[in-house]
Amino acid sequence: MNDSGHRILLGRVLGAIGLRGEVRIESWTEPRDAIFRYQPWTLRDAQGNERACSGVRGRDTGKHVLAIFPEVADRDAAEALTGLEIHVPRSALPPPAPGEYYWADLEGLRVRNVEGVDLGRVSHLFSTGANDVLVARDDERERMIPFVQPQYVTAIDLEQGLVTVDWDPEF
Template structure:
């Protein structure tokens, strides 16, 4: 049993497995047809950064990191991913377009190149031609469409897909909903919230922590929006 998320963008695994090495894909040159003026204009538009609005923002945008600095002199940016490249941060390497938010300003840009560098990810975005343009992006939150996340193994789940799922035990007792995921280093943990009553008789929000490992988590049914666990309500 394992799972991924992206701020929610990571993946937890019952046992570690090797990561695919990052590499460049080289395409053979092909003969290109002559490009018309309209096509050139469209291509230039696709390669540039563009202003976005709340209405044009994708419904499945997931925050995966933030721009922390410029990288080099040619417009590259350095990104601190909310999850490492094997836990959802790899979406930054594969997504063709990044969605950016700084304060209330929204924009998007094509990811022309992206690669792992030390403990971060560096990328060259369309519209950032020099270091000054890259520096202007510091503090920008980076989002990727959930549909652009890499495909998973059958027993893997992105954290973002687990949030909000109902949790019941094998006896059918409702334990609450997944409010968050925690990484304790060895494995991921489900943080579950449920309605409870405080000592003063007033309603409060209770919390349960259940390790996301096969001995406790029996099934994850995303279609039914439910996780079944071997866990007693009074644990």
């Protein structure tokens, strides 16, 4: 597992459900049950220990995404999976549609406003429910910029490694 720089976090195990070894997982794929298409997974615990896992089956119940891991047959074994992150190689994901981006592809890009002021690099993105937010960090500060195109995010150039934003550097 030496491609850790090129892995994408797709979800995490939330906890056991029932007595037969099923777990609830949080999936950031669309649709949520598409996470099962991208196996094998690399499971990472809070200490950074990793292991490969394949053959996970599951379904979206509407309320939860439920998963059954191979060799997990009871609640105790399922509870031991709680908190594990689910990573896959970036190469396992299909190319994004034109005008769409995987968040992981934006992380590390330079962020510059329309006036040419450098605002740092994309640290990460997160969802608020209302809209996504791009976090740009430099040595001095962190800026949270709504990921709303084209109002605030005016251009993304993956080849140049640049995100252009219409954003006041003082905000």
